[in-house]
Amino acid sequence: DAGVIQSPRHEVTEMGQEVTLRCKPISGHNSLFWYRQTMMRGLELLIYFNNNVPIDDSGMPEDRFSAKMPNASFSTLKIQPSEPRDSAVYFCASSPGRGWADTQYFGPGTRLTVL
Amino acid sequence: KNEVEQSPQNLTAQEGEFITINCSYSVGISALHWLQQHPGGGIVSLFMLSSGKKKHGRLIATINIQEKHSSLHITASHPRDSAVYICAVDEETSGSRLTFGEGTQLTVNP
Numbered sequence: 001d002a003g004v005i006q007s008p009r010h011e012v013t014e015m016g017q018e019v020t021l022r023c024k025p026i027s028g029h030n031s032l033f034w035y036r037q038t039m040m041r042g043l044e045l046l047i048y049f050n051n052n053v054p055i056d057d058s059g060m061p062e063d064r065f066s067a068k069m070p071n072a073s074f075s076t077l078k079i080q081p082s083e084p085r086d087s088a089v090y091f092c093a094s095s096p097g098r099g100w101a102d103t104q105y106f107g108p109g110t111r112l113t114v115l
Numbered sequence: 116k117n118e119v120e121q122s123p124q125n126l127t128a129q130e131g132e133f134i135t136i137n138c139s140y141s142v143g144i145s146a147l148h149w150l151q152q153h154p155g156g157g158i159v160s161l162f163m164l165s166s167g168k169k170k171h172g173r174l175i176a177t178i179n180i181q182e183k184h185s186s187l188h189i190t191a192s193h194p195r196d197s198a199v200y201i202c203a204v205d206e207e208t209s210g211s212r213l214t215f216g217e218g219t220q221l222t223v224n225p
Contacts, residue, residue: 042218043201103163106160
């Protein structure tokens with residue numbers, strides 16, 4: 001298996017633009033997680049899906065952020081409109097089990113820069 | 116909210132030394148994870164613990180539920196162990212919430 005795949009790996013955009021990050025989890029995994037990492041705040045959970053259903057989105061910063069998982073093999077994280085404070089590395093991870101009761105497998109991350 | 120504290124924040128060692136990184140948390144948990152983040156940014160899950168001890172190669176992770184404390188040990192450290200080690204806890208009563216420590220930056224010199 002190729003592991004968790006994220007695209008793009010790097011994204012540079014201007015303030016106010018829409019940004020869409022993509023994730024393909026490991027086949028057969030039931031849980032998918034989106035995380036954000038910044039120097040100031042470290043790693044933070046944004047949202048967690050189980051069997052394509054959002055279970056906990058309390059980490060999503062505000063209405064500008066939205067995430068979808070239309071099927072078991074694809075998820076998106078969208079920021080609209082983007083702001084400079086959204087600049088961070090965004091990681092997607094998947095897990096065979098439910099929640100954090102199982103090992104997580106991380107993607108390589110998307111480094112987002114909002115100018 | 117669970118407070119997760121790691122110590123030390125930074126650690127420099129000589130190749131071959133035995134290394135210990137500590138993680139303390141404030142409320143009951145159902146699981147604790149140790150993650151490794153390499154200089155290139157990639158994150159790898161090392162261990163998931165709910166009790167006792169786990170070993171993988173030169174890495175050993177222990178957890179004491181009563182004392183709300185976990186340790187990650189590296190035996191015979193090597194420069195390739197240089198990375199940030201992050202502790203994360205899954206709270207018992209949160210439903211689905213993972214709280215991360217700030218990480219420990221480990222540098223192993225040859």
